[in-house]
Amino acid sequence: PPSQLDDFVGAHPDYDEEEEEQKYFRRKRLGVVKNVVASSLALTLTYGVYLGLLQMQLILHYDETYREVKYSNIQLEDIDRKVLMGINITPVAALLYTPAADTFPPRLARFFGTKWAMFLAVGIYALFVSSNYWERYYTLVPSAVAIGVAIVPLWAATGNYITRMAQKYYEYVSYKEEHVQEEERAPRGAFNTYIIVFQTVFYTCFHLSFVCAQMPMLFFLNNYLYQLNHTLAGVKHCGTLSHGTLPGFNKTVLQSLPRSVNLIIVESALMAASFLAMLLVLVLCGSAYRPTEEIDLRSIGWGNIFQLPFKHMRDYRLRHLLPFFIYSGFEVLFVCTGFTLNYGVCALGLEKLADLLMAYGFSASACSSLALCMLRLRRQVPLLAGGLVHTALLVTLFCWAPEPRHLAQAPLLYAIAMLWGLGSALNKTGISILLGMLYEDKERQDFIFTVYHWWQAVAIFAVYLWSGLPMKAKLSIMLLTLWAAVGSYVWMERKVGRHVAYRLPRIPRPHHTVCGYRYLEEDDSDEPGSEAEQGGGGGGDEEEHQAEASGGDKLPNDSEQHLD
Helix, strand or coil: HHHHHHHHHCCCCCCCCCHHHHHHHHHHHHHHHHHHHHHHHHHHHHHHHHHHHHHHHHHHCCCCCHHHCCCCCCCHHHHHHHHHHHHHHHHHHHHCCCCCCHHHHHHHHHHHHHHHHHHHHHHHHHHHHHCCCCCCCHHHHHHHHHHHHHHHHHHHHHHHHHHHHHHHHHHCCCCHHHHHCCCCCCCCCCCCHHHHHHHHHHHHCCCHHHHCCCCHHHHHHHHHHHHHHHHCCCCCCCHHHCEEECCCCCCCECCCCCCCCHHHHHHHHHHHHHHHHHHHHHHHHHCCCCHHHHHHCCCCHHHHHHHHHHHHHHHHHHHHHHHHHHHHHHHHHHHHHHHHHHHHHHHHHHHHHHHHHHHHHHHHHHHHHHHHHCCCCCHHHHHHHHHHHHHHHHHHHCCCCCCCHHHHHHHHHHHHHHHHHHHHHHHHHHHHHHHHHHHCCCCCCCHHHHHHHHHHHHHHHHHHHHHHCHHHHHHHHHHHHHHHHHHHHHHEEEHHHHCCCCCCCCCCCCCCCCCCCCCCCCCCCCCCCCHHHHHCCCCCCCCCCCCCCCCCCCCCCCCCEEEC
């Protein structure tokens, strides 16, 4: 009967469409938060395992007795040099010999998708861990080269992923807004609050990787180390008076050799953590884009993907940030090598290395939350405050030479490590937030984060090259780079504040080769509204659109192409 049919297919009398809609978008928002936390924990585990294993193996391989007894005929020192060379040089060499480095990460991210690029890169780090079960040239060196290839794609994909999650969260919060329902461009600055919060969450978690990395040394390796009176017996100068990497350090640091079964247990625990990181990305991290959006991102052509990272360098905002990108690479490797070895270990002994790096990691993690001040203060505050802190520390280190084997200096060294963590947290979090604010277009973010992390990799390579320089030369280079970075950034903010026109390359419209129902007509693509508004239709040969910056209080949109 019709009445029974109406009861079956009709609307439920207790159904509240608005309430169900609210529940649906609440679940979506919780899903975004889950994605951010899972990706943050995955990167924390990945880098905690990678740094911890690398540190443990380098200390073991440094000991002459360990090398002679366990690996007398395979030249571990030479293998370690090749491993470090593969990790540090590969991102730079890729730019010289292949269309990689700047262009490989977006190609990887756009071919596999952002989530799968992260998963593949985390898997390569797990491969490096597994290669340490059988330490030979043909296992360690190729896996180190693979890590060098994966470093920039991993960080470019992660920066893009966190920023994209902030944009999706805004869409799920503002689902009733007309521009969200019509899939139009959001007002400029609408995503800023969520970008600040999500990047802060990410770096708060990630900086704990420096703490996790010390677990193998804290619970395993410290039991086998000589005390400082033995390891530092030949050390004459520390700090600013030193040359190279801790000259005079004893060639034997292990008072007894760890059993192979104990090493296998430690490496198995690290391998389990690596697999857990892979599972976090695979199971808990959702996709950054809708399937049709990913099709559009891949469909602009490999030639355009190859060129666009270079073309974005025409934007004066990105050019002015290059010194900060470079300093960001300088400072993180310096604190892990130059400061901890030539200042910390030189004064306190190798057994205190883990404590120094844990103080740095805890401080950086806690101080990452200070980036939330950007919710109330001007966005320049974190970067300028971090630069001020590091300037004071660099001047202090330049003037200070701690005495070898003098434990009374420990409080000052721990204080410097914690203050360096404060500066690092403001630096890293501030740069990522700033890039998310300046480049809101989802089509550009992978290119922008690629440029950032490639220059950071170049800086890390430079630190690797200068390891033999006097400490005063290293500190002078870092101090000059930091001052150049702060000055260039202030200049950039002044130009943006005066509405100086900037220049962005046009993102070509997708050219779909699929002849399915989805793309039966030329105008049925899901490319963002900005391209349609620009009228960039079939102009494949037209490289850029040019327009003047808008006046008044409104800053120009990223969708418009500007000249500097």
